[in-house]
Amino acid sequence: MTEDDRLIGEDDLDGFIDGQLSERRAGEVARYLAANPQVAARVEQDRAARDDLRQRLAFIAEQPIPSRLRVAAIQARRRAVWMGRLRVAAACAGLVIAGGASGWEAHAYLEPPAVPQMRGLPVATADAISAHRVYSMETIHAVEVAAAQEAHLVQWLSRRIGQKLTVPDLNPQGFALMGGRLLPTGSASAAQFMYENRTGQRLTLYVRANAGDDTEFRFAQTGDIGAFSWNEEGLGFAMVGSISREALLGLAETVWRQLDPARPVPKPSL
Amino acid sequence: MLDFSIELEPHIPALRRFAWAMVRDSQAADDLVQDCLEKAISRWHTRRQDADARSWLFTILRNLFLNGVRQQARRGRHLGIEALDDVASPDGGGERVVIAKDALAALDGLTEEHRALLLLIGVEELSYQQAADVFGLPIGTIMSRLSRARAQLRRAIESDERVPLRRVK
Incomplete structure (x- = not known):
């Protein structure tokens, strides 16, 4: 003992x-x-x-496992990133129909974002989230030009961005185009297209001229607003909304698919 | 073909529990777990064949947590175990609610390393060898730190006030 x-x-x-x-x-x-x-x-x-x-x-x-942590969901997202790289390698045109990108230099990383909790995000993504936060709340003045004047909206924004744009169709996903507006970004211009579903949930697609060669499909979140952003052919895109990451990814993929060169370009005349 | 859902999903509840206990924010905890699973899938082939999946996943998760802590630390500030303490208690803020005899509240006053040790061994029931793998330390070092961590936690529970955090300037 x-x-x-x-x-x-x-x-x-x-x-x-x-x-x-x-x-x-x-x-x-x-x-x-x-x-x-x-x-x-x-x-x-x-x-x-x-x-x-x-x-x-x-x-x-x-607790049950949140769906975003399901291995299948994570793998789907990885595939999307991988497909994005392939697609960029194929140098496709979709939203970008005609060139004319001259003079549009990289603005993406020039200045720190103004909102502190967005530190570390590329300016384009931070701007996209800020713009979403401000305008998706608006009931009457959510957009500058309504979807009823879609042709005018697209022509106008294309001219200001410096590249021809088309508006992705998210109707099959339940989101109808409300319209769009012009936004400042640094010394340049950006476009915001706003969509809304039947329950009043709003999404914005942010587009700006951008010479960033970072081709990754990135997710960022500040507060309850999430954004998937990517660059393609001289334009930077961000799909922004207060919906689940999976749902947002699905929508971003839809937008992306509409840029797929393997599919016919919907409205080349715009 | 390897089915990751069979390999990884059984570990998700434990990963979420550990992440939550470390950051005390459901959203941030699940972000960590998601990043952890993404890394695990992309690096699965680099894993040593004999390595234990459970301790490997906790290693990734803890490293992601530490990376996040380092990113939050202001530039030029001293980094190290003490500096981690600042971020150690997300629910801390200005007001610290003291609940006597509450082990979870008492845990907040400990260093990151002590918290992680107590959680991984006490709650997640990792063996000492698995914990040594997660921390990248010899098993003897893990044992002596565990004793110290338990002593700290005892003191924190016994005292009416939580152990004040050391602030690093």
Whole structure:
């Protein structure tokens, strides 16, 4: 007994609490604790603290797995990124029908975004999120030019951006075009197209001239507003909305697919 | 073909629990777990064949957490275990609500390393060897730090006030 006492160390006590001792060693520790009530009380305290932690944290492990953490959802997103790289490699044209990008230099990383919690985001994405935050709240003046004048809207914004644009069709996804507006971005201009579904949920597609060669499909989130952004053929895009990441990804992919060179370009005359 | 959902999904509840306990914000915790799963899928082939998936996932998750902490630390500020303490308790803010005998609240006063150790071993039931893998430390070092972490937690629970955080200038 006394020999065993001498041999017991802190590591044995921890191993005892954590059930990581051999049966024999655990028996020796138990005997030691029986003879040393003060140490036993301490071990009991440690065990109680551990049980308290387990009990307080149990609820998280009992929750169903959020769908965005499903491996299938993560893999779908990875595929989208991979497809995006392929697509850029293929140097497609979609929204961008005619060139004329001269003089539109990289604005994307020139200045830090104004909103502090968006630090670290490319300016284009930060601008897109800010613009969404401001204008998607508007009930009467959400857009400058309504969808009823779509042809005029597109011509006007194309002229100001410096490249010809078409508006992606998100009707099959339940989002109808409301219209669009012109926005400042640094010393240049950007376009915002706004969509709304039947429940009043709004999405914006932000487009600006951009010479960034970062072709990744990126997700950013500030507060409850998420944005998928990417660059393509001299234009920077951001799909912005307060919807789930999966839903937003689906919509961004739809926009993207409409840029796919393998598909006929919908309205080349615009 | 490898089915990642079979390999990874059984670990998700534990990863979420650990992430939440570290950051105390559901959204931020699930962001960490999502990043962790993305990394795990993209780096699966680089994993040592004999390596244990569970400790490997917790290693990625903890490194992502530490990266996030470092990114939040202002430039020029001292970085290290102490600096991590500032970010250690997201619910802290200005007011610290003291709940006596509450192990979870008491945990906030400990260093990142002590918190992670107590959670991984006490709650996630990692073996000492698995914990040594996660921290990249010898098992003996893990054992002595675990003893210290438990002592810290005991003290924090016993005292009516939470252990004040050391601020690093």
